[in-house]
Amino acid sequence: MMEAALRPHGLGATQWYVLHQLGHVGPTMQRELVRLLRVERATLSIIVGTLVRKGLIEQVPDTVDQRQKLLRLTPAGKSLWADLPDLGFIHDAAFAGFSKADIAITTRVLKAATERLNQHLEGEPT
Amino acid sequence: MMEAALRPHGLGATQWYVLHQLGHVGPTMQRELVRLLRVERATLSIIVGTLVRKGLIEQVPDTVDQRQKLLRLTPAGKSLWADLPDLGFIHDAAFAGFSKADIAITTRVLKAATERLNQHLEGEPT
DNA sequence: GCATATATGTTAGGTGGCTAACAAGATGTC
DNA sequence: GACATCTTGTTAGCCACCTAACATATATGC
Incomplete structure (x- = not known):
């Protein structure tokens, strides 16, 4: 794009x-x-x-x-x-066209998921 | 990951x-x-x-x-x-830990955004 | 002061993604 | 049958990302 x-x-x-x-x-x-x-x-x-x-x-x-x-x-x-x-x-x-609420939820979910995966990486290097 | x-x-x-x-x-x-x-x-x-x-x-x-x-x-x-x-x-x-509804919204937003961007790419090669 | 540690940037080597151009096989048309 | 076209895969060249290893320069500790 x-x-x-x-x-x-x-x-x-x-x-x-x-x-x-x-x-x-x-x-x-x-x-x-x-x-x-x-x-x-x-x-x-x-x-x-x-x-x-x-x-x-x-x-x-x-x-x-x-x-x-x-x-x-x-x-x-x-x-x-x-x-x-x-x-x-x-x-x-x-x-354009999505509600602000939907975009906020999307942002929150992705941010949290990213953060969690990063924590996994630091916490679990077997 | x-x-x-x-x-x-x-x-x-x-x-x-x-x-x-x-x-x-x-x-x-x-x-x-x-x-x-x-x-x-x-x-x-x-x-x-x-x-x-x-x-x-x-x-x-x-x-x-x-x-x-x-x-x-x-x-x-x-x-x-x-x-x-x-x-x-x-x-x-x-x-884990997100509501199914939130995940569904996230999926929908991202899918739609992806699709729209693809349409832009096809429709607008100036 | 000197040795060690830390911070910054580069290089080498991998992965994965793309487009453009090419080769070769399969298909369609006349 | 011969030529044009479509399909499948490869190659070359580019962008972006990563880790590991290295060189330098600064900072710390003794």
Whole structure:
């Protein structure tokens, strides 16, 4: 879905999220993005690498903690970001017409299920 | 989650589903599995290839239609299948404790949303 | 100060998903 | 019978996710 909207620009969904963060919120530490996107360090590293190769973002090592890298859009990145379509229509297309109550229940069930499975994983490594 | 349960056996989730089908239902045409797993031909081709390389399943070309391939467990596959743990606990762990009504609503919302997004994809290729 | 531990990022190797393009067999039409 | 078309499977190339192992840099402990 998002894929379809982003393919013309040569981006994947997660790449879009990274640009979204940097475009809307501003320069962000890579480790912060790991938290925001709920993705492994290693996964993000690859995605960031891709965007850097494409010349859309830069990694600037922090001056005080040389391990951490600040991510920010390059001029090319800013320009592309400005061209990207609005993706709000996706949410609308998917969920318009359901009652708020139903959506709330759905959200609650899925969140709880996810949490439980995570607890199982931590609690039961035989 | 499944991953955790299957890793000791060196299997991924979709590989497990294939073994499950062949173990529970019996030999199955590859094109039938595409339908059952709701996956692209190409994707299944890779997964089947992996299982064949591992010696767990075989591809037998149909005698009348040489394009189609019947998949079936090898002796090694049967033996592994017998050793695999029950995965029902996953569903229980995730969804026990919710009312049937809430689960029904969740299912309905997600199914409908999925369907709508698919329609968008077919109807709107600008 | 030095050794150990912790945090951050990268690399290597797996799984699984997709599209596009191709090969080969089966079918249909004329 | 010959050609066009549909079906099935494979291959190549991409995205995204994961764990494990490693390199560095910072922080802690003694």
